[in-house]
Amino acid sequence: MKLAVISGSHRNGSESGKVARYVQQQLSSAPDVSSVYQLDLANNPLPLWDPEAWQPSEKWERLWSPISAELTASDAFVIVAPEWHGMVPAGLKNFFLFCTKGELAHKPALIVAVSAGPGGAYPIAELRMSSYKNSYLCYIPDHVIVRNVRELLNDPATSQSPDDGRIRERFQYALGLLLQYGKALQQVRASGAVNLARYPYGM
Ligand SMILES: Cc1cc2nc3c(=O)[nH]c(=O)nc-3n(C[C@H](O)[C@H](O)[C@H](O)COP(=O)(O)O)c2cc1C
Numbered sequence: 001m002k003l004a005v006i007s008g009s010h011r012n013g014s015e016s017g018k019v020a021r022y023v024q025q026q027l028s029s030a031p032d033v034s035s036v037y038q039l040d041l042a043n044n045p046l047p048l049w050d051p052e053a054w055q056p057s058e059k060w061e062r063l064w065s066p067i068s069a070e071l072t073a074s075d076a077f078v079i080v081a082p083e084w085h086g087m088v089p090a091g092l093k094n095f096f097l098f099c100t101k102g103e104l105a106h107k108p109a110l111i112v113a114v115s116a117g118p119g120g121a122y123p124i125a126e127l128r129m130s131s132y133k134n135s136y137l138c139y140i141p142d143h144v145i146v147r148n149v150r151e152l153l154n155d156p157a158t159s160q161s162p163d164d165g166r167i168r169e170r171f172q173y174a175l176g177l178l179l180q181y182g183k184a185l186q187q188v189r190a191s192g193a194v195n196l197a198r199y200p201y202g203m
């Protein structure tokens with residue numbers, strides 16, 4: 001199974017990037033995982049969507065097609081979203097505007113919210129409400145909120161505190177569930193019940 005981890009912070013050297021790399025490392029050593037693609041939105045590798053993206057264009061072929069191919073080949077996703085002003089960063093919402101070719105459709109995703117303090121609930125609520133309709137991404141019921149992130153996951157190999165240990169255990173549990181959903185939803189996509197040609201957009 002191939003996985004993809006998307007880090008939704010535009011900030012260079014972001015804490016979300018740190019968390020995403022930890023997740024990638026954990027997934028890379030999991031049984032049944034053949035590879036883990038990492039997309040980091042630091043430095044805005046994807047400019048803001050424009051209507052040219054709806055037609056053949058050299059610009060979007062160069063910028064989006066390689067990413068689209070990696071996502072299409074993936075069976076499950078981890079979406080790492082920092083809380084910025086009680087929201088998901090605009091670059092992460094921009095990313096979802098490009099996912100219109102079934103790249104994420106009927107595949108499971110684990111949301112990981114990141115906060116420097118005690119926040120992190122808003123990105124969960126926002127993504128669950130507004131990023132799946134046309135992408136058909138299936139968020140699993142479990143999610144992870146990494147609060148006080150600067151204190152956590154700083155040494156990928158060893159936990160540095162009881163809180164650090166607890167969040168690592170939570171990741172182990174949530175990622176284990178994600179992998180099972182990944183296997184289960186392969187059957188849904190193979191069943192013939194999905195018809196993206198007739199219903200490219202959700203209601
Ligand atoms: C523009 C901006 C707005 C932020 N707003 C919030 C917020 O509303 N709630 C919160 O818990 N943290 C907020 N933070 C702090 C982030 O939680 C902190 O930067 C954390 O490291 C995650 O973001 P990062 O992945 O970009 O590093 C904000 C950070 C930035 C850059």
